[in-house]
Amino acid sequence: MHTERFDIIIIGSGAGGGTLAYALGGTPARILVVERGEPVPQEAENWDPAAVWKHLRYRTDERWLDERGEFTPYTHYCVGGNTKFWGSVLYRLRREDFGEIAHVDGVSPAWPISYETLEPYYARAERLYQVHGRHGDDPTDPPRSTPFPHPPVPHAEGMAAIVDRLRGFGLHPSPLPLGVIDPGVPGGCVLCNTCNSFPCRLHKKSDAEVCCVEPAVARPNVTMWTGATARRLLTDGPGRSVTAVEIERRGEVVRVEASLVVVACGAVNSAALLLRSANGAHPDGLANSSGLVGTRYMAHLATMMQGFHPFEKNETVFQKTVAINDYYLAGPGMPYPLGQIQSQGRTHGVMAQIVVPWIPLWAYEAWVARGVDWLVMTEDLPRPDNRVTVGADGRIRLQYRPNNVQAHRQLVAEAMRVLKRLGAWIVIKHSHKNKNTTHQCGTLCFGTDPRTSVLDTFCRTHDIDNLFVVDASFFPSSAAVNPGLTIAAQALRAADHIIDTHLS
Amino acid sequence: MRRTIRYAAVILGILGLTVAGVAAWVLLNGLPTYPVEPNATRVDVTPARVSRGRDLVTMMCASCHLDSATRTLSGKRMVDAPPEFGVIYAPNITRHAERGIGRWSDGDVLRLLRTGIRPDGRYVPPYMPKLPRAADEDLAAIVAYLRSDDPLVAPTETAPPTSTPGFLTKALARLVWSPLPYPEALLTAPDDSAPLARGRYLANDLLDCYGCHSADFKTVDVLHPERSAGFYQGGNRLRDADGQDVVSANLTPDAQTGIGDWSEDAFVRALTRGQRPDGTTTRYPMLPYAALSDADARAIHAYLRTLAPVTAPRPAVTTVPPLATSTGQQVYRDRGCASCHGDRGNGVYDIRHALAKYTSDESLAAFIRNPGAAVPRITMPVFDGVVADSDMSALVTYLRSLRVAAPPGGTRPAPQE
Numbered sequence: 032m033h034t035e036r037f038d039i040i041i042i043g044s045g046a047g048g049g050t051l052a053y054a055l056g057g058t059p060a061r062i063l064v065v066e067r068g069e070p071v072p073q074e075a076e077n078w079d080p081a082a083v084w085k086h087l088r089y090r091t092d093e094r095w096l097d098e099r100g101e102f103t104p105y106t107h108y109c110v111g112g113n114t115k116f117w118g119s120v121l122y123r124l125r126r127e128d129f130g131e132i133a134h135v136d137g138v139s140p141a142w143p144i145s146y147e148t149l150e151p152y153y154a155r156a157e158r159l160y161q162v163h164g165r166h167g168d169d170p171t172d173p174p175r176s177t178p179f180p181h182p183p184v185p186h187a188e189g190m191a192a193i194v195d196r197l198r199g200f201g202l203h204p205s206p207l208p209l210g211v212i213d214p215g216v217p218g219g220c221v222l223c224n225t226c227n228s229f230p231c232r233l234h235k236k237s238d239a240e241v242c243c244v245e246p247a248v249a250r251p252n253v254t255m256w257t258g259a260t261a262r263r264l265l266t267d268g269p270g271r272s273v274t275a276v277e278i279e280r281r282g283e284v285v286r287v288e289a290s291l292v293v294v295a296c297g298a299v300n301s302a303a304l305l306l307r308s309a310n311g312a313h314p315d316g317l318a319n320s321s322g323l324v325g326t327r328y329m330a331h332l333a334t335m336m337q338g339f340h341p342f343e344k345n346e347t348v349f350q351k352t353v354a355i356n357d358y359y360l361a362g363p364g365m366p367y368p369l370g371q372i373q374s375q376g377r378t379h380g381v382m383a384q385i386v387v388p389w390i391p392l393w394a395y396e397a398w399v400a401r402g403v404d405w406l407v408m409t410e411d412l413p414r415p416d417n418r419v420t421v422g423a424d425g426r427i428r429l430q431y432r433p434n435n436v437q438a439h440r441q442l443v444a445e446a447m448r449v450l451k452r453l454g455a456w457i458v459i460k461h462s463h464k465n466k467n468t469t470h471q472c473g474t475l476c477f478g479t480d481p482r483t484s485v486l487d488t489f490c491r492t493h494d495i496d497n498l499f500v501v502d503a504s505f506f507p508s509s510a511a512v513n514p515g516l517t518i519a520a521q522a523l524r525a526a527d528h529i530i531d532t533h534l535s
Numbered sequence: 536m537r538r539t540i541r542y543a544a545v546i547l548g549i550l551g552l553t554v555a556g557v558a559a560w561v562l563l564n565g566l567p568t569y570p571v572e573p574n575a576t577r578v579d580v581t582p583a584r585v586s587r588g589r590d591l592v593t594m595m596c597a598s599c600h601l602d603s604a605t606r607t608l609s610g611k612r613m614v615d616a617p618p619e620f621g622v623i624y625a626p627n628i629t630r631h632a633e634r635g636i637g638r639w640s641d642g643d644v645l646r647l648l649r650t651g652i653r654p655d656g657r658y659v660p661p662y663m664p665k666l667p668r669a670a671d672e673d674l675a676a677i678v679a680y681l682r683s684d685d686p687l688v689a690p691t692e693t694a695p696p697t698s699t700p701g702f703l704t705k706a707l708a709r710l711v712w713s714p715l716p717y718p719e720a721l722l723t724a725p726d727d728s729a730p731l732a733r734g735r736y737l738a739n740d741l742l743d744c745y746g747c748h749s750a751d752f753k754t755v756d757v758l759h760p761e762r763s764a765g766f767y768q769g770g771n772r773l774r775d776a777d778g779q780d781v782v783s784a785n786l787t788p789d790a791q792t793g794i795g796d797w798s799e800d801a802f803v804r805a806l807t808r809g810q811r812p813d814g815t816t817t818r819y820p821m822l823p824y825a826a827l828s829d830a831d832a833r834a835i836h837a838y839l840r841t842l843a844p845v846t847a848p849r850p851a852v853t854t855v856p857p858l859a860t861s862t863g864q865q866v867y868r869d870r871g872c873a874s875c876h877g878d879r880g881n882g883v884y885d886i887r888h889a890l891a892k893y894t895s896d897e898s899l900a901a902f903i904r905n906p907g908a909a910v911p912r913i914t915m916p917v918f919d920g921v922v923a924d925s926d927m928s929a930l931v932t933y934l935r936s937l938r939v940a941a942p943p944g945g946t947r948p949a950p951q952e
Contacts, residue, residue, distance in 0.1 A: 039541050090581035099722070133887070136879055137937075362690030364631075365604045437604075437881075 032284050033322070037063040037254070039529075040276050040289040042261045042304070045112020046518040047502035048295030049239030052247040052255075053159070054244075054526030058534050062253045063287060065278055067260040068108035070176075070240065071115050077232035078225040081380035088257060095299075096428040098346025104299070104429075104468045110257060110296065111240030113469070114515065118227030118376060119210040119236050121162045122512035122525075123153045127360060129156075135367040137412045139508040142476045143488050146173055151528075152520035157208075160237040164208035172205075172354045183207075184214050184222070185434060187347040190374065193403070194353055196453060198355040207354045207373055208516075210237030221237040222349035224377040239365055239519075249306045263294060263308040264498070272497045273371070289499045291533055295522075298328065302419045302474035303427050314515065318475075318492035323485050325420055327413035328431060329408040329509040332370075332439040336446055337378060338455030345403055351375050355449070359511060361451040362441055369442035370409035370511040372449070378404050386461060407446045408470075409439035419474050433464065468499035470514050472503035481511040489528040490521060497533070501525050545784060561706045564701075568656035569714055573641030578678040590679025590688070590826035591673060593912050595742065598822055599625040602693065602884035605705075609635070611693040614882070615774040615820060616662055618852045621701030623662055628681065631690035636681065644678050650714040660700065660708050667715040667758060668740035670724035715757065727830050734838030737831055743833070747771055747783045747820070767839065768847040775819040775874040776882035783821075787843035802839075807908065809916025816916035818874035826912040863933025869920065880937045895913040896931045903927070 038060040040050045052064050071089060076082035078120045083089065091108050107113050124146070131141040133363065154177045156162075157327040163181040166172055183206030186194055197204040211226075213219025220235035233240045248255045259280040294301045302325040305315035316324050351374050358369040380395035386470050403466040412434040433439075436502040450458045478484025481493035486505050492498045501522040503514050510517075539636040576695070577754070578584075592608075598607040609627045616623040629635035636644065643902040648666050651659045666674060681688055700708070725732035738744040741762040749755055750765025760766070769785035788795040794802060795907040809816050809823035817823065869875055873882075880886040893899035902909050904927075922930055 136881060362604075362693055364609065364634075365602075366608075369602050437612070440696060441693065444694065447696065 032286050033049055034275070034288060035063075036288045036452050037061045038289060039291045039293065040065060040287055041295060042217075042276065043112060043295035043300075044110050044244050044255070045239050045295065045502065046114050046291065046515050047500075047522045049111060049114070049243040049247070049296065050156070050159070050522040051293060051501050051520040051526050053243035053422075054060065054308050054523050055529065056247040056250045056253050058252070060252065060534055062247075062405045063289070064244070064248070064253065064255040065068065065259045065261055065276070065287075066110050066257045066466055067254060068110060068112075069257045070110040073234065075232075078150040078223065078327055080225070080381040083229055084379070084382045084385060092248065093427075094428060095140055096422070098430060102466055104461070105466075106297065106299075108467055110237045110244055110255070114238040115230045115240060116228055117238065117515055118513070119160075119238070119515075120227075120351070120363045120373065120513040121157065121208050121210045121237070121519075123173055123208075123349040124510045124512060124517050125171045125173075125356075125359060126172070126309075128508065128510040128512075132360075132368060133366075134410065134412060134435055135281055135365075135438045135441075139410055139412055139510075141172050143484075147525065149517070150158050150174075150176055152524045153516065155523050156311070156516050159523075160210040160242050161212055161280050161515065162210050162237070162516070163214065163278050165206050168203060168205035168353065168479065169356050171359045172446045173516060176399070179208070182212065184209050184349070184352055186227065186352045187349055189345060189347040189403075190350060190352055191386070193374075197353075197355065200449065200452060202357050202449070203353055205354050205356065207352050208337060209352070210242075210515075211235060212237060212241070223380070224348045224350070226378075227376045228382075229285050239339060240245065244377045259285075261294075261296075261304060264294075264304065265308075266310060266312055266495065267315065268312065270310070270317075271495060273317075273495055276410040291499070291529065293499045293501055293525075294515050295500065295502045298471040298474045298506075299419050299427060300326075301426075301500050301504045303421050306419075306421045307425050311357075313494070318494040318498060320494050321482055321485055323476060325474050327473040327476055327507075328416045328417045328419055328429065328471065329411040329413055329506070330431070330467050331411055331464075331509060331511065332409040332433055332469045333469070334439070334443050335375070335378075335409060335459050335476065336398070336405045336443070336450065336461075337459040338400045338405070338450035338453060339398065339457045339459060340455055341401060343454070344400055347377070347403075350377050350404060350475040351499055358442060358445055362438070363445065363488075365441075367438060368511070369438050369445065370407060372405060372442070372446050373405050376388060378402065380527070403453075403455070404447060405450070407439075408511050409435055409442050409511045413434060413473055413476070413508065429468070462500045469507070471504035472509050473515075475500050475504035476507045477505040478507065489527075490525045499525055499529065539823075551877055555888055557710075558702075558706075561709050562702060564709075565702060565853070566660070567653050567658050569658060571652060571654060571656050572646070572717065574640075574646050576642045576645055578645075578675045578682070580682050581606055581681040581806075584676040584679035585685070587673070587682045588676035588678070588683070589685060590912065591677050591741075591914075592680050593914060594824050596611065596628070596677075597687070598883060598914065600628050601687070601884070602691075602695075603881055603888075605691050605693050605881070606888070607687055607689055607691040609693045610695045612695060614660060614778070614877075616776075619701055619703045620660075620662060621699050623700070624695035626697075626699060627691060627694040629688050629691040630682065631692060632693075634692055634694035634837050635690060637690060640683075641678050644681065645674055645833050646717065648677070649717050649924045650715050651845060658708055658712075658713060658714060660704055661752075661757070664743050664746065665715050665757065666741070666743075668722065670722045670736070670741075671718075671746045673724060673741060699763070706844075718861075729835070730834040731838045733816065733831065734834035734836070736897050737827075738835050740839055742787070742824070742835075747773060750787050754796055765847070767842055768845045769833055769869040773820055774876050777873040779874065781818050781820070781874070785845065785847045785848075787842045787845045789838050789846050792847050793844060794839070798837050803829065804834045804917075805834050806835065809900070810918075810921060814920055816871045816918065816921050818871050822875070822883075822913050822914035823916055825907055825914055861934070863926075863929035865930070866922060866930040867933055870922050870926075870930075872930075880934065886934060886937070887939075890934060896928065899931050903930070 044066040126146040129142045132139040165183045166180040211220040262277045265275045273292045308317045353374040355372040362369040378399045383395045476483040477486035602609045602611045605814035613623040614704040630637040633640040670775045703906040705796040756762040767786045771783040773781045787793040873881040904914040906913045
């Protein structure tokens with residue numbers, strides 16, 4: 032084993048790690064970004080539903096365990112991480128999400144920081160990820176110090192008609208905040224129907240690789256190792272600081288020393304890495320004096336819904352421009368929040384065929400050509416028994432039972448009524464249920480009390496002075512909007528803090 | 536010989552095809568519809584009827600239709616429906632015009648309650664009990680209450696999803712169940728002057744006691760209750776709000792396995808306050824009939840005493856550990872709280888409302904000991920003597936620790952950094 036030395040090691044290059052690398056790129060620190068995957072090549076298969084959904088060309092082949100056995104998680108190990116496959120819906124959490132909210136099935140706890148604390152970083156993250164949107168249509172929009180950096184992506188003709196009808200129902204549809212680069216401009220985003228769950232062949236979707244990692248590694252002080260997996264973190268004797276990271280790279284194990292280590296592997300893998308790094312000073316896993324590492328795992332309750340009309344062909348190509356947040360803070364006639372309804376990218380026949388494989392593809396294609404696709408999401412609540420653990424062999428085990436099911440059912444019922452009013456003859460529903468690992472968060476919750484949280488409010492571990500975690504692990508509650516922008520904003524905030532405290 | 540085999544094969548084949556055809560027909564057509572007989576009955580809403588109706592609805596309708604999130608009869612999932620029946624939701628029956636029954640005529644409500652036919656002709660399977668023999672005046676009271684301005688029936692926009700009945704439900708609705716006949720003559724109820732007849736009316740014709748307390752829902756005869764198999768012998772398997780099995784009790788006056796050794800007062804207490812002579816509470820779905828008058832409760836007892844005692848072997852009952860044990864969570868589970876409130880405290884009714892109302896631990900404990908003192912007609916058992924005094928503070932602490940204590944819908948601003 033040979034040893035190398037950098038000032039800062041960032042493990043992971045997704046929404047958290049990628050953003051942080053960009054933000055620290057301008058400092059004199061020598062930075063190493065460790066990414067276990069490789070860059071996703073720009074190739075024809077990027078936009079091929081069969082390659083993406085049937086042959087799982089970009090998906091990890093890692094198998095995790097759950098209560099019933101093994102499963103392949105919906106996760107991708109590549110430069111940019113899961114942001115390469117996200118839908119680029121880049122929401123700020125609602126102001127209310129930072130407070131405590133009573134839900135039908137329990138309580139969504141308050142965050143240790145307020146919306147106002149994160150607001151300036153949201154504004155920076157929106158500029159960095161080129162978010163297109165408009166303030167004011169959505170009744171839950173939080174206050175902003177600056178307008179959106181770009182105007183909203185216009186609705187396609189069919190969606191504009193739907194938006195008008197939704198307004199007629201008394202709802203408040205709003206443009207989805209989207210991170211795309213120069214939409215509709217020659218040389219920019221072409222507003223295709225292979226956006227969410229597909230990598231952008233043109234590199235015109237705002238993902239962490241395009242917006243952050245590429246400009247960061249162009250700087251002389253930032254190095255990136257791809258195909259390099261962090262196996263464990265090593266600490267000094269008393270366990271107050273991390274001294275080095277053991278990295279497996281091209282069949283060789285390298286020990287890399289650094290004065291600061293940032294873990295950004297995603298909520299599941301970050302917790303797993305801390306647990307795997309248990310040593311004499313930290314017998315239950317690094318930074319785990321609270322016993323909370325890996326617990327409170329959350330993932331949104333999500334159901335895909337498709338309103339089908341046999342005689343109305345859906346001509347829309349870029350469909351994901353509409354959000355309905357009328358039920359975000361309270362359902363109709365009830366004091367509890369239900370969640371969010373948003374239009375999503377067009378379903379491809381191949382994607383639908385995954386669910387019931389024996390129906391021929393042409394039938395699916397005929398079907399999805401007449402459907403309008405929506406996604407409804409409900410907040411998941413933190414529970415200590417929903418958790419990530421690692422086996423003796425280091426394998427990830429995800430123990431998870433969905434919460435807040437009653438609120439989600441109610442939201443699906445409301446969405447069903449809306450789609451029926453829009454004229455759908457049949458509404459198809461599909462949910463990944465407990466296999467859903469997208470929007471994973473909460474496993475290393477942040478807070479002010481070391482007994483009830485793992486990270487401090489700047490995402491530094493309470494137990495170890497030079498260890499930070501910047502991904503969705505820190506979320507004390509999951510809210511019900513897409514988490515990407517919040518991860519990026521908090522990474523920018525952590526970066527400022529690192530510059531102030533460790534680099535000056 | 537070969538010819539016989541061939542005939543047998545042909546007949547079997549035809550049979551098989553018929554079965555498959557019937558199955559496909561059932562699957563495709565779902566629940567049947569029936570012609571809707573016009574019903575022009577109009578119910579005058581009088582204070583007396585509304586008051587009687589409130590009593591009946593809290594006892595007969597609320598346990599399924601009361602949504603603890605809205606605190607109205609806006610409906611919810613029937614967690615105790617057997618899974619093979621499908622996913623069943625009790626619908627919104629508030630006065631809301633679109634989501635509830637605000638647009639139904641009085642006759643529409645009466646027709647459904649009597650026969651099981653909705654105004655659109657669709658048949659409602661027996662998970663919704665019907666009242667083919669209840670007195671017209673009692674039904675009028677229910678209708679009057681549903682039309683009243685009581686908060687429980689205030690128009691509520693929330694409505695659960697539509698039920699998706701399973702194949703079994705559809706098949707039974709096609710092949711076995713059918714709408715009940717609408718009574719041709721006016722039905723009246725015996726009054727207090729004839730306690731036996733009144734008790735029999737209440738138990739068999741109005742409150743449907745025999746439905747759960749006979750041997751099996753499958754062999755219950757809704758038109759002729761006495762013909763139900765194992766009439767009042769209990770043994771019917773039900774489920775509580777926490778998913779645990781509950782076996783209905785033998786209500787015949789057998790001394791060993793029935794209620795033969797219960798005094799009248801003990802019976803009344805069990806029926807109206809939910810506390811049995813052995814110091815345990817009744818469990819969901821047997822909620823206390825707190826709105827029942829003392830005379831009516833005694834009348835039911837008098838009627839049950841006339842039944843032939845039947846020794847029905849008692850199925851294994853969950854053994855309750857001795858009093859004064861243990862952690863609040865154990866008390867919550869063992870003493871029957873979870874049976875209604877589920878493992879999170881928001882099952883049949885959301886305990887958050889009580890936690891917010893009774894802010895001191897003493898007042899909450901007093902409420903648990905005797906809920907009826909604070910809230911008349913409440914369908915919660917009396918826990919005085921069921922939860923030992925020494926266990927009460929652990930229970931109260933556990934209830935508060937369920938972290939559902941915040942006022943519903945309320946948001947607290949996040950603390951500043």
